[in-house]
C-alpha cells in the first residue's frame with residue numbers, strides 16, 4: 001500500500017514537530033510548554049507564541065522519575081517528570097514558560113516539583129463543570145492565563161488576534177473531522193498511525209496549509225478506495241479505543257489490536273480525536289469567554305459528573321461503527337479506571353457492543369497477556 005505522506009518526516013513524525021518548534025524559536029517566537037487539553041492554545045498562538053505539549057509516553061525516563069515519585073503512579077506523569085529530571089526533553093528545554101491545569105492529583109502534585117525551574121502557571125480547573133459558578137471561575141482562570149502570558153512576555157494579546165485563532169481552530173477541526181471519515185469507512189482506509197501522523201501535521205500547520213496537505217492525503221486515500229486497498233478487510237474487527245491518552249510506548253495496545261487482526265478505527269482519548277470535537281463560538285465580541293465556554297466542555301474523567309464523555313462516545317460509535325470498544329487505562333489512573341465501569345455498562349447496554357478494559361503501563365511485559373485478551377475478544381465478535 002502506497003504511504004500517504006511522502007516528505008522527509010514520513011518515518012520520523014516527531015521530528016516534524018521538533019523542527020517546527022526549533023524554527024519558530026530561532027525566528028524569535030516564544031515556546032510555551034503545556035500539559036493538558038484545557039488551556040486554550042488560541043491564547044498562546046494569539047501572542048505569536050508556539051504551544052508544545054509535554055505529556056510523555058516513553059518508558060526510558062521512568063526509572064529516573066521513580067527516584068522521586070512513587071512507582072505506583074500513572075506512567076504518563078512519571079515519564080513526563082523523568083524527562084525533566086534527566087534534562088532530556090527537547091520540547092521542555094525549548095519552552096520558556098509552562099502551563100498546567102489541576103486535572104488529576106498526580107499531575108498537579110508533579111507541577112509542584114517542577115515549577116521552580118521555569119515560569120509556571122497552573123490553572124485551577126473546576127471539576128463540577130455543570131455547577132453554577134464553574135464557568136465563572138474558569139473564565140476568570142482563562143483571563144489569569146492571558147495576564148500571565150502578557151506579564152511574562154511583556155506583550156498584549158489583542159481580542160482580534162484571539163478571534164482569528166478561534167476561527168483557525170474551528171476550521172482545522174472541521175478539516176480533521178472530514179479526514180477522519182476515511183477511518184469511518186467500512187473497511188477503513190486509514191490506520192491509527194496515519195491518523196497520528198496527520199495530527200502531527202495539523203499541529204504545525206495553519207488551516208490553509210493543512211487544507212492543501214489534506215488535499216494530497218485524501219487523494220491518496222481516494223486512490224486506495226479505487227484500488228480496493230483497505231486497512232485489514234471487511235471481516236477485521238473494528239475497534240474504538242477509549243480511555244487514557246495513548247502515545248509512544250503505550251501504542252503497543254494499538255499494535256497488538258492490529259496483530260490480532262483488528263483495525264483501530266477511532267481513538268476517543270485527548271491524544272486522538274477528542275480535541276477535534278471542540279467548537280468555539282465565533283464573533284461573540286468576548287473571545288476569552290468563548291474560549292472558556294468551549295474548553296470547559298472537554299470530557300476528561302477528572303470531571304464529575306462527566307456526562308459529556310458518554311454523549312461524545314455515543315456520537316463516535318454512531319459515526320465509526322465499531323465492533324468492540326477497548327478501554328485503555330494507564331496504571332494508577334483512578335479517574336479513568338473507575339469511570340471505566342460505567343463506560344462498560346453504557347457500551348454493553350446502550351450499544352450492545354463487546355467491551356474490554358486493559359490496564360497497562362509503558363513496559364512491554366504485559367504484551368502477550370494483552371494479545372491473549374484481545375484475541376479472546378475478537379473470537380466473540
Ligand code: SF4
Nearest residue numbers: 036037103104270300
Ligand atoms: S486525559 Fe485529562 S488529565 Fe489526561 S492528558 Fe487528557 S486532559 Fe489531561
Ligand code: SF4
Nearest residue numbers: 074076104244330333
Ligand atoms: S492518564 Fe490519568 S493519571 Fe495519568 S495524567 Fe491522565 S488523568 Fe492523570
